[in-house]
Amino acid sequence: MPGNETTHPLLQRFHEGDPAALGELSDRFSPALMGFAGRLLHEPFLAGDIVQDVYIKLWQRKGEYDSIEGIRKFLFVATRNACINQNEKYRLRQGQPPSSEDADPDEAMRKLILSEYLGLIYQxxxxxxxxxQQVFYLSFEEGLSPEDIAQQLDIPRQTIKNRKVEVYKALREGLKHYKVAMPILLKMLFPH
Structure with a gap:
């Protein structure tokens, strides 16, 4: 964001306890957080509950942030951590042993890095x-092929392909400052 974020009007209103400011932050970040949580959870239907709880924690700590970017980072880290905790509860309910991620630091690091990039992608x-967004979610979330998406949306297949190219370009542009192997990441996101 241009300028000094510590004087950002939204941040100032949030610090002052304006509920409308929390609503604006929610409007800005919730779609990305919901998608992010849905991808991380074994029970994706709980994403809304997780995100709502994270906003409650954010509100309780409203004076601790010096930038909108700091709020964004908190939201994604808190969402990721809440999803990890929820997944552990799910494993225990299923009679599975606790996650062995702690035993394999490389796997834990890989998942952490992937979750960070997923957060950026959803944003x-x-x-x-x-x-x-519709093409992204149908392709990435639902795993539909361009043909299936075209049929579902009742638009030409070529239109879907063109929109996927636009999605790729936007993701490349948005992630250009991050050191990541974009072709591998995009292939993982869009297998079709």
Whole structure:
């Protein structure tokens, strides 16, 4: 964000306890957080509860942030941690042993890095036009092929391909400052 974020009007209103400021933050970050949580959880239907709890924690700590970026980081880290905790509870309910991620630091680091990038990706997608978001979610979340998406949306297959190219470009642009192997990440996100 241009300028000094510590004087950002939204941040100032949030610090002062304005509930509308929390609503604006929610409007800005919730779509990305919901997608992010849904991808991390064994029980994706709990994403809304997780995100709501994270906003409650954010509100309780409203004076601790010096930038909108600091709030964004808190939201994604807190969401990731809450999803990890929820997944552990799920494993225990299923009679499975606790996660062995702690025993394999390389696997734990890989998952941590992937979750960080997923958070960034969902934030980039949330800023895209609805028609691109729709293609992203149907392809990435639902795993549909371009043909299936075209049939479901009743639009030409080539339109879907063109929109996927636009999604790729937006993701590349949004992630260009991060050191990541984009072709590998995009192939993982869009197998079709």
């Amino acid at each position: 980039i997608v949330a800023a895209m036009p609805d028609k691109l």
